[in-house]
Amino acid sequence: MRRVLILGGTAEARALAAELLGHCHVVSSLAGRVTNPRLPVGEVREGGFGGPDGLAAWLAAERIDAMVDATHPFAARMSASAAEASATNGVPLLTLRRPGWREGPGDAWERVGSLRAAADLLGHGDRVFLTTGRRSLPVFTVLPGVWLLARSVDPPDPPVPGNVHVLLDRGPYTLEGELALIREHRLDVLVTKDSGGSMTTAKLLAARELGLRVIMVDRPPPPAGVRLVESVAEAAVWAQG
Known part of the structure; x- marks a missing residue:
């Protein structure tokens, strides 16, 4: 065998x-x-x-x-x-x-080649839905005036800055749940990796429906x-x- x-x-x-x-x-x-x-x-x-x-x-x-x-x-x-x-x-x-994921009608993703490039596109006042994994958090926590909802399976290493709310969760996710999450936290930017697959596509559908800006990190x-x-x-x- x-x-x-x-x-x-x-x-x-x-x-x-x-x-x-x-x-x-x-x-x-x-x-x-x-x-x-x-x-x-x-x-x-x-x-x-x-x-x-x-x-x-x-x-x-x-x-x-x-x-x-x-x-x-x-x-x-x-x-x-x-x-x-x-x-x-x-x-x-x-x-x-x-x-990988592909844009659909109504999408206008900003594709970048790295996490650092994604962080460079964020600015003061942005409320960000960050789904790039707990190890990527230090790249984004140094940004002034940016609030982050960071979702991951396991908690990030401490200390976690005050402008970060950590949400521990594991997919698959639903469109209804993602819409509610975005509305609850008044998010206006989604930063994610082009991981592909169906378990986490609901966030992209929710971003499309609510008109969120999407920054997609290429694999x-x-x-x-x-x-x-x-x-x-x-x-x-x-x-x-």
């Missing part, structure tokens, strides 16, 4: 593990950065590998036949490590990325030379050889 390593705690990673169950021996690797993560079926490994060299050594020790990078679209460091480890020991690598490019697919079905066929 082929031994397959799936990197990532995304919904796609969990779906792929379920798809391969009974066809391959699957090990799912989670970074361990989220408290009480949703676990996939099958064997689960939590924590880092010690960089690309550590991952390459682990792949050899565990006799892994194929590796699927199904990490978050913004997990650039892990994706780079996977590509380097694959090149080092020859374990085939596939990248599974859900499609980093995947490692060069690694095959990329956008569906679990494609990844499952590849993983089974």
Whole structure:
């Protein structure tokens, strides 16, 4: 039975593990950065590998036949490590990325290449719905006159400035809930990453309906030379050889 390593705690990673169950021996690797993560079926490994060299050594020790990078679209460091480890020991690598979001009628997103570029577009008096993750908070908390509603799964590291209200929550979210949240806090700007997927699209629909300004941080490019697919079905066929 082929031994397959799936990197990532995304919904796609969990779906792929379920798809391969009974066809391959699957090990799912989670970074361990989220408290009480949703676990996939099958064997689960939590924590880092010690960089690309550590991952390459682990792949050899565990006799892994194929590796699927199904990490978050913004997990650039892990994706780079996977590509380097694959090149080092020859374990085939596939990248599974859900499609990014696309503008619809009524949208006028401002696309930027980094969190810093997003922060530079904010100004005094803005009331911001920030959904870029707790680790990005320091980029935005230094902005004078900007109020932030920062939503994340886990709390950010203290101290949290007085101009930040932290909302701990986990998707999926509903349009009704997002509309109520925006109205309650009188938000006028949404700053988010182009993560894609359906679990968090409600905020974009709510922003469209209420006329919020949307600043969208583009995802980093995947490692060069690694095959990329956008569906679990494609990844499952590849993983089974």
